[in-house]
Amino acid sequence: MPQDSGTRTLISQAQLERGRGRIIYWTLLAVVVVGFTLVFIGPLYWMVTGALKSGQEIAQTPPSLFPKDPQPQNYVDAWHNLDLAKLLFNTFYYATGAVLFQLVLDTAAAYSLSKLRPVFGNAILGLMLATLMIPAMVLIVPQYVTVIDLPILHLNLLDSPFAIWLPLVANAFNIFLLKRFFDSIPEDLMAAAFVDGATPLRTLWSIILPMSRPILGVVSIFAVTAVWKDFLWPKLVMPSPETRTVSVGIYAFAGGTPMNVVIAASVIAAIPTVVIFLIFQRNIMSGLTTGSLKG
Amino acid sequence: MAITTVPGTTRQPGRPEPPYPTSRRRTSLGRKVRDNLSGHTFLIGAVVCFAVFSWYPMVRGIVMSFQRTRRGETTWVGWDNYARIIADPSFWTAWKNTFYFTFLALVLGYAVPFFVAILLNEFRHARGYLRILVYLPVMLPPASALFLFKFYAYDPSEAGLFNAVLAALHLPTSEWMQSPGMTMPAMVLASTWMNMGSAVLIYLAALQNIPGELYEAAELDGAGIWRRIRHVTIPQTRLILALLAMMQIVATMQLFIEPLILANGAGTGDSATSVAYLIYQHGFFQNDLNGAAALGVIMLVVLAGFSAVYVRLTAKQD
Numbered sequence: 001m002p003q004d005s006g007t008r009t010l011i012s013q014a015q016l017e018r019g020r021g022r023i024i025y026w027t028l029l030a031v032v033v034v035g036f037t038l039v040f041i042g043p044l045y046w047m048v049t050g051a052l053k054s055g056q057e058i059a060q061t062p063p064s065l066f067p068k069d070p071q072p073q074n075y076v077d078a079w080h081n082l083d084l085a086k087l088l089f090n091t092f093y094y095a096t097g098a099v100l101f102q103l104v105l106d107t108a109a110a111y112s113l114s115k116l117r118p119v120f121g122n123a124i125l126g127l128m129l130a131t132l133m134i135p136a137m138v139l140i141v142p143q144y145v146t147v148i149d150l151p152i153l154h155l156n157l158l159d160s161p162f163a164i165w166l167p168l169v170a171n172a173f174n175i176f177l178l179k180r181f182f183d184s185i186p187e188d189l190m191a192a193a194f195v196d197g198a199t200p201l202r203t204l205w206s207i208i209l210p211m212s213r214p215i216l217g218v219v220s221i222f223a224v225t226a227v228w229k230d231f232l233w234p235k236l237v238m239p240s241p242e243t244r245t246v247s248v249g250i251y252a253f254a255g256g257t258p259m260n261v262v263i264a265a266s267v268i269a270a271i272p273t274v275v276i277f278l279i280f281q282r283n284i285m286s287g288l289t290t291g292s293l294k295g
Numbered sequence: 296m297a298i299t300t301v302p303g304t305t306r307q308p309g310r311p312e313p314p315y316p317t318s319r320r321r322t323s324l325g326r327k328v329r330d331n332l333s334g335h336t337f338l339i340g341a342v343v344c345f346a347v348f349s350w351y352p353m354v355r356g357i358v359m360s361f362q363r364t365r366r367g368e369t370t371w372v373g374w375d376n377y378a379r380i381i382a383d384p385s386f387w388t389a390w391k392n393t394f395y396f397t398f399l400a401l402v403l404g405y406a407v408p409f410f411v412a413i414l415l416n417e418f419r420h421a422r423g424y425l426r427i428l429v430y431l432p433v434m435l436p437p438a439s440a441l442f443l444f445k446f447y448a449y450d451p452s453e454a455g456l457f458n459a460v461l462a463a464l465h466l467p468t469s470e471w472m473q474s475p476g477m478t479m480p481a482m483v484l485a486s487t488w489m490n491m492g493s494a495v496l497i498y499l500a501a502l503q504n505i506p507g508e509l510y511e512a513a514e515l516d517g518a519g520i521w522r523r524i525r526h527v528t529i530p531q532t533r534l535i536l537a538l539l540a541m542m543q544i545v546a547t548m549q550l551f552i553e554p555l556i557l558a559n560g561a562g563t564g565d566s567a568t569s570v571a572y573l574i575y576q577h578g579f580f581q582n583d584l585n586g587a588a589a590l591g592v593i594m595l596v597v598l599a600g601f602s603a604v605y606v607r608l609t610a611k612q613d
Binding site: 140236 | 432527
């Protein structure tokens with residue numbers, strides 16, 4: 001990690017390099033690396049290999065470390081019986097839409113609040129940030145009632161992807177992250193663009209957005225993982241088997257399916273987020289900490 | 296995901312002023328009018344979404360809790376929904392369970408990430424690897440991770456991972472989710488494993504903001520490691536510590552998916568029923584959306600109480 005080499009922490013570099021300190025340091029490091037690998041990767045190994053075991057092998061005591069007679073068939077069964085292709089496609093579709101809606105609407109709103117600063121802008125921002133204080137479970141019932149009978153329009157959004165996309169736009173954390181980033185872009189650039197006759201849309205498109213790629217990346221990644229991990233909301237608003245997300249689909253099948261097949265399906269469902277994490281881990285971690293630390 | 300913002304916690308004193316004027320006086324009247332018009336145009340999409348899916352449901356939830364809708368007819372019923380929900384035999388059990396979970400999660404899930412972060416911050420090697428490990432479970436869909444715990448870890452026979460390890464160490468095995476006494480600790484364990492990564496990373500970032508001179512000075516004064524943690528690390532990170540405690544209380548009080556998947560909802564002898572699960576039960580199984588809304592309002596009031604305590608405590612410290 002870059003910025004912390006050379007910075008003094010709890011224990012000084014010198015102490016760690018001296019005889020006894022060095023031995024303790026390396027012992028502790030080895031214990032932690034092995035221990036953490038067991039604690040955090042171990043269960044995943046158990047999951048992937050467990051799904052390869054036969055029903056008989058799963059029930060045996062003590063459990064076997066390696067599947068004796070690997071049954072890739074479990075994964076194939078999971079794929080076909082649960083129609084995972086359909087479930088994964090649905091989830092992917094909702095995630096893509098969520099990213100687009102959040103990028104367009106939240107970026108526009110944050111740009112407006114940061115740079116155009118219309119009348120009542122601060123009041124609106126305050127009301128948006130206030131929603132961070134409301135626990136999701138408290139809103140679940142009235143939100144559901146709203147979605148099945150939209151005010152004024154009287155539309156029912158059940159089984160419509162808009163029931164996932166639109167509520168996700170109301171994400172105060174995105175607005176905060178984006179606005180804070182836009183705030184750091186010099187006002188002079190805005191003034192220069194105005195003198196050149198650029199419209200606010202043009203300024204956003206040609207000046208602000210190209211400078212904001214990192215933060216747009218963070219917002220997108222969080223949008224995808226939020227949709228992939230969410231459970232209760234998609235379960236409520238996507239009741240038909242054809243529109244389910246992958247987590248909800250696996251849950252719906254868990255009752256009547258052999259458990260090694262359920263676990264195989266869980267493994268498949270987890271692959272996309274794990275891959276996203278391994279590719280974008282730097283962005284994810286920096287987004288997580290900038291959002292929470294630097295006001 | 297439990298991420299919140301801490302306005303101003305680490306604002307460095309004496310951060311230089313931006314070199315450009317930030318006042319609006321410099322902008323011309325023409326630009327002002329135009330910015331206002333387009334400003335509202337840019338805002339409208341997000342504002343409509345907030346209005347329809349956040350602000351309005353908040354009000355609607357409170358209104359609904361005083362109404363009853365039956366066969367399409369809505370009438371005002373005063374406190375009836377509250378009376379009915381409190382009379383539910385599961386009501387107090389659910390609160391007791393939820394508080395117990397929150398308490399256990401604070402003991403385990405709150406202290407552990409802090410010390411893990413302190414430990415990780417001392418290492419000069421394998422830093423990236425350890426961070427990825429700790430955060431990996433956060434990225435798993437909770438349903439996937441919980442099925443893993445349910446079927447492979449918490450199997451009550453010795454075929455389960457935990458019991459196999461316990462048996463190998465000649466320790467007594469447990470029935471896990473099938474024994475009412477173990478239900479909550481088992482759920483806290485699973486929940487901590489899934490969620491601690493974000494807290495660890497947030498603490499790590501906070502630890503890196505502690506000026507090294509403070510440790511040096513403390514060491515020169517003869518303070519050992521524990522005293523340095525107590526008198527430098529903890530005071531320097533106390534705002535983050537307080538904030539994450541608050542966020543964790545709010546998150547754990549909404550305990551839902553763990554009982555739903557690990558304990559099939561209520562668990563053995565109602566040992567897993569949580570308040571959030573009760574909201575779900577009333578709203579979507581017992582066809583009592585008004586009662587569920589009332590329970591939601593009760594939950595909001597309780598959590599607002601916690602927030603008020605938090606605000607008072609942190610305000611006093613400053």
